[in-house]
Amino acid sequence: MSSLGRAQIHNDAIIPPVKAVSTKYNTVTTDVIDKLRSALGEENVITDKEVIQGSVNSQWSYLVDLPPSVIVTPSNTEDVVKIVNVARDNHIPIISRSAGTSLEGHCSAESGGIMIDFEQRMANVLEVYPDDLQVRVQPGVKWVELNEHLEEIGLNLFFPLDPSPGAAIGGMLSTGCSGTNACMYGTARGEWFVNITVVMPNGKVMKTRQRAKKSSAGIDMTKLFVGAEGTLGVITELTLRLAPKVPTSVAVAPFDSIEDAAKGVAKVIQSGISVNCAELLDDLAIIANNNSGSTYKKYEEKPHIFFKFAGTQAHMAEDAERTAAIVKEFGSKLEYAENDDEAKNLWEARKWGLANIASMVPNSRIWTTDVCVPQSKLPTLVKQIKSDAVEAGIYAPLLSHCADGNAHFLLAFKDDKEREVVEHLVEKMVERAQALDGTCTGEHSVGVGKKHHLVHELGEETVRALWTLKNAFDPDNIMNPGKLYPDIDTRH
Amino acid sequence: MSSLGRAQIHNDAIIPPVKAVSTKYNTVTTDVIDKLRSALGEENVITDKEVIQGSVNSQWSYLVDLPPSVIVTPSNTEDVVKIVNVARDNHIPIISRSAGTSLEGHCSAESGGIMIDFEQRMANVLEVYPDDLQVRVQPGVKWVELNEHLEEIGLNLFFPLDPSPGAAIGGMLSTGCSGTNACMYGTARGEWFVNITVVMPNGKVMKTRQRAKKSSAGIDMTKLFVGAEGTLGVITELTLRLAPKVPTSVAVAPFDSIEDAAKGVAKVIQSGISVNCAELLDDLAIIANNNSGSTYKKYEEKPHIFFKFAGTQAHMAEDAERTAAIVKEFGSKLEYAENDDEAKNLWEARKWGLANIASMVPNSRIWTTDVCVPQSKLPTLVKQIKSDAVEAGIYAPLLSHCADGNAHFLLAFKDDKEREVVEHLVEKMVERAQALDGTCTGEHSVGVGKKHHLVHELGEETVRALWTLKNAFDPDNIMNPGKLYPDIDTRH
Numbered sequence: 008m009s010s011l012g013r014a015q016i017h018n019d020a021i022i023p024p025v026k027a028v029s030t031k032y033n034t035v036t037t038d039v040i041d042k043l044r045s046a047l048g049e050e051n052v053i054t055d056k057e058v059i060q061g062s063v064n065s066q067w068s069y070l071v072d073l074p075p076s077v078i079v080t081p082s083n084t085e086d087v088v089k090i091v092n093v094a095r096d097n098h099i100p101i102i103s104r105s106a107g108t109s110l111e112g113h114c115s116a117e118s119g120g121i122m123i124d125f126e127q128r129m130a131n132v133l134e135v136y137p138d139d140l141q142v143r144v145q146p147g148v149k150w151v152e153l154n155e156h157l158e159e160i161g162l163n164l165f166f167p168l169d170p171s172p173g174a175a176i177g178g179m180l181s182t183g184c185s186g187t188n189a190c191m192y193g194t195a196r197g198e199w200f201v202n203i204t205v206v207m208p209n210g211k212v213m214k215t216r217q218r219a220k221k222s223s224a225g226i227d228m229t230k231l232f233v234g235a236e237g238t239l240g241v242i243t244e245l246t247l248r249l250a251p252k253v254p255t256s257v258a259v260a261p262f263d264s265i266e267d268a269a270k271g272v273a274k275v276i277q278s279g280i281s282v283n284c285a286e287l288l289d290d291l292a293i294i295a296n297n298n299s300g301s302t303y304k305k306y307e308e309k310p311h312i313f314f315k316f317a318g319t320q321a322h323m324a325e326d327a328e329r330t331a332a333i334v335k336e337f338g339s340k341l342e343y344a345e346n347d348d349e350a351k352n353l354w355e356a357r358k359w360g361l362a363n364i365a366s367m368v369p370n371s372r373i374w375t376t377d378v379c380v381p382q383s384k385l386p387t388l389v390k391q392i393k394s395d396a397v398e399a400g401i402y403a404p405l406l407s408h409c410a411d412g413n414a415h416f417l418l419a420f421k422d423d424k425e426r427e428v429v430e431h432l433v434e435k436m437v438e439r440a441q442a443l444d445g446t447c448t449g450e451h452s453v454g455v456g457k458k459h460h461l462v463h464e465l466g467e468e469t470v471r472a473l474w475t476l477k478n479a480f481d482p483d484n485i486m487n488p489g490k491l492y493p494d495i496d497t498r499h
Numbered sequence: 500m501s502s503l504g505r506a507q508i509h510n511d512a513i514i515p516p517v518k519a520v521s522t523k524y525n526t527v528t529t530d531v532i533d534k535l536r537s538a539l540g541e542e543n544v545i546t547d548k549e550v551i552q553g554s555v556n557s558q559w560s561y562l563v564d565l566p567p568s569v570i571v572t573p574s575n576t577e578d579v580v581k582i583v584n585v586a587r588d589n590h591i592p593i594i595s596r597s598a599g600t601s602l603e604g605h606c607s608a609e610s611g612g613i614m615i616d617f618e619q620r621m622a623n624v625l626e627v628y629p630d631d632l633q634v635r636v637q638p639g640v641k642w643v644e645l646n647e648h649l650e651e652i653g654l655n656l657f658f659p660l661d662p663s664p665g666a667a668i669g670g671m672l673s674t675g676c677s678g679t680n681a682c683m684y685g686t687a688r689g690e691w692f693v694n695i696t697v698v699m700p701n702g703k704v705m706k707t708r709q710r711a712k713k714s715s716a717g718i719d720m721t722k723l724f725v726g727a728e729g730t731l732g733v734i735t736e737l738t739l740r741l742a743p744k745v746p747t748s749v750a751v752a753p754f755d756s757i758e759d760a761a762k763g764v765a766k767v768i769q770s771g772i773s774v775n776c777a778e779l780l781d782d783l784a785i786i787a788n789n790n791s792g793s794t795y796k797k798y799e800e801k802p803h804i805f806f807k808f809a810g811t812q813a814h815m816a817e818d819a820e821r822t823a824a825i826v827k828e829f830g831s832k833l834e835y836a837e838n839d840d841e842a843k844n845l846w847e848a849r850k851w852g853l854a855n856i857a858s859m860v861p862n863s864r865i866w867t868t869d870v871c872v873p874q875s876k877l878p879t880l881v882k883q884i885k886s887d888a889v890e891a892g893i894y895a896p897l898l899s900h901c902a903d904g905n906a907h908f909l910l911a912f913k914d915d916k917e918r919e920v921v922e923h924l925v926e927k928m929v930e931r932a933q934a935l936d937g938t939c940t941g942e943h944s945v946g947v948g949k950k951h952h953l954v955h956e957l958g959e960e961t962v963r964a965l966w967t968l969k970n971a972f973d974p975d976n977i978m979n980p981g982k983l984y985p986d987i988d989t990r991h
Binding site: 136138139140141163164182183184185189193194195196197198207211212213214215216217218219220221222223224225226227228230231233234235236251252253273276277278279281318319321322325329379380381382383411412413440441444445446447448449450451452453457460461464465466468469471472473475476478479480491492 | 703708
């Protein structure tokens with residue numbers, strides 16, 4: 008953040024004072040339940056505590072999500088309008104949930120309230136525009152299923168954002184997601200979301216823009232919702248841009264050190280080679296792979312980069328050759344997959360990284376976290392964190408989208424005492440990333456888990472601006488309260 | 500826009516009533532001038548009317564920009580803070596100007612006020628981060644000069660957004676620009692702006708985020724300013740992402756009709772070929788080129804697409820071969836450039852399109868406008884507009900970024916009467932684009948020229964949301980008033 012930003016304190020009055028978080032909400036009474044039932048039909052309002060508890064999915068998160076008071080399953084935008092109106096009129100929080108694979112407690116009902124579940128009845132592909140490379144979907148559609156659907160109907164198109172295989176489009180936009188494909192296709196911050204339909208906190212419906220591939224007609228309101236974690240409105244429809252499918256091939260390169268690996272991949276990227284993915288696994292992750300037996304071969308116990316190239320056969324062959332020459336400069340030797348089966352098998356090491364690592368530490372839970380730094384700072388960051396983990400006695404293998412400077416550490420803990428040590432390690436990791444001009448999260452987003460890091464990372468003025476935005480659109484703070492926005496004293 | 504959006508009128512009170520545009524400002528008094536002089540130094544405050552009039556550059560626009568009362572030339576963020584404080588304390592508008600190449604009156608001082616000119620002293624490259632593919636610049640840096648600078652210091656990197664050759668980075672972000680490279684690299688809406696430093700209307704300085712390539716730490720406040728046309732704050736620094744330079748080659752293909760051309764290019768894009776640019780010139784634009792003698796050869800008088808491919812030699816050869824096979828299906832024959840000189844010469848037809856067209860109609864002015872539709876709708880749009888122009892007796896050649904569905908029509912007029920006819924044509928053109936799910940502007944943005952189209956295009960709720968944003972950050976409406984936001988009655 009800018010030190011200047013902190014020094015300039017002038018005429019606060021011009022922006023209305025930022026409100027503190029509203030923490031008092033009404034409880035969901037039988038009267039409220041009745042209103043929801045009459046709006047949506049009996050069967051779409053779930054109040055059974057066991058069913059609700061069973062729907063709170065935090066299997067991949069170190070956090071245990073708190074259950075809402077009621078779950079509703081709307082089928083369209085009109086239903087959502089009714090829900091929002093009931094919630095607002097009764098001052099009850101709304102939590103939107105599309106698949107619940109997020110890792111930082113985004114769907115936790117911190118203050119109870121109404122959870123809108125899109126997985127049940129709003130997970131439909133509404134319209135495909137093959138000639139425009141676009142598709143219109145509901146928020147509960149999972150990206151894996153969308154891509155399967157596009158293949159089934161015979162299109163050579165796909166949606167390239169690839170976070171958790173279980174993730175759905177609504178949450179993917181709302182967390183500003185990315186994944187292994189970000190190296191070539193960018194992230195949810197880019198141009199993959201053409202427009203969205205949103206039910207605003209006041210119950211009105213906004214469609215952010217039309218369907219032209221590009222537009223410079225003012226501020227793109229779609230962008231306001233990317234990474235907003237459901238705190239500004241409820242998204243009910245999304246038009247996505249699709250990419251043409253391009254053949255890919257896989258190759259792998261071992262390196263003596265993370266530094267060599269990071270420098271090697273940087274040079275590959277800078278040379279303009281069409282790298283679809285560049286995934287770095289450290290020695291610990293490689294050992295976990297070897298131990299699992301999930302790949303044909305066992306790898307040397309050192310850091311490896313798994314490359315995916317994209318293009319025609321000739322193009323990929325050329326790219327692989329150029330890559331081989333570059334990684335050789337950094338003491339490595341590129342091993343190609345000879346055929347599709349081998350490529351698939353090579354990629355298993357990356358694909359099952361998390362599972363392989365988990366199987367190394369039975370009876371443990373894994374705290375999966377991510378930080379991101381400018382690419383050149385990745386070796387420094389990884390070195391620092393690995394040293395911190397060794398010192399703390401915590402098993403902490405690395406999976407990294409290394410061309411993006413994005414590092415996932417998977418920290419194992421088996422009891423409350425180790426959990427505390429891991430929590431401390433994550434705090435330190437974030438501080439180290441921020442000190443390297445990086446961020447507390449490259450792709451998992453903020454939720455409840457990382458909001459306390461934002462003031463230090465973004466500076467007070469940016470956090471004030473976030474609150475200004477929030478207060479302007481959701482003055483009663485009914486949309487997913489307790490997430491993203493740090494509690495700050497804004498009366499300076 | 501969503502018809503639903505219009506039907507849902509419920510509980511307006513939740514969002515504070517949207518204010519009407521503040522049209523009354525104070526004049527720039529000698530007291531104000533003195534304050535600016537004491538803040539910036541005598542030589543950085545320009546009050547000479549002739550100099551001011553000379554600085555108001557609208558040579559490419561059909562609009563005549565109105566001059567401000569005073570021009571100031573700050574050198575850094577601190578200077579801009581002082582200017583903003585003087586402006587706000589005295590309720591005087593601020594107009595930011597980086598190069599003044601915009602076409603819709605963005606820098607017109609509709610209500611007088613202080614123009615901040617970045618071209619004089621805030622046009623510096625501040626820091627290059629070669630290993631992170633990033634550069635930090637001031638808003639007055641022109642993209643052409645930035646790319647020359649990167650070449651001079653020996654880097655194989657460039658900034659790919661390419662609007663008008665005279666455009667500067669500040670205006671490029673603020674108008675949500677793009678250009679011929681958008682086909683491969685996307686637009687200013689994408690991920691090219693890593694972070695920005697902004698002096699907010701309250702005089703505080705906000706840096707939107709850190710320098711990691713990607714971040715999911717909440718809403719990216721950078722995006723708020725893309726396409727905001729200087730109406731939310733004054734941008735003083737920008738960190739940009741750079742792309743590796745990749746060799747390019749040029750080929751050209753004639754088509755019997757715009758429809759064949761549009762279908763051909765769509766199929767080329769969908770096949771995953773690495774098309775850097777795909778520029779469509781209609782028969783009128785081709786005739787203008789032939790007439791100018793700027794290319795070695797004369798082209799057949801029919802629509803042509805000029806392709807630019809990117810990649811290694813082998814890659815481009817393969818792409819060109821695949822493209823040739825595809826365009827053949829649509830009755831065309833791809834002609835390649837054999838060498839760099841030929842490629843450069845082939846591209847001249849596109850590069851000098853505007854100048855060639857202007858030379859066809861001496862003693863006329865050109866009204867350059869742009870609309871954008873989903874790709875599949877481009878033939879319909881072009882057919883309609885060309886027919887409208889013929890009917891109105893207006894010379895209206897087409898230059899189109901056809902892979903993006905983006906059409907520039909260059910409408911010639913020689914007197915007030917013809918100007919009126921052209922104005923009517925542009926209105927009709929926008930209506931036609933909007934009816935095809937398109938936008939009033941694909942890359943020129945709104946300014947004063949197109950703001951009256953936004954309600955119809957985006958719907959009332961989206962326009963209300965734009966105003967909510969504006970009022971939240973600039974409650975006194977001192978930042979570039981009269982631009983972008985349509986005057987609406989928001990008391991429904």
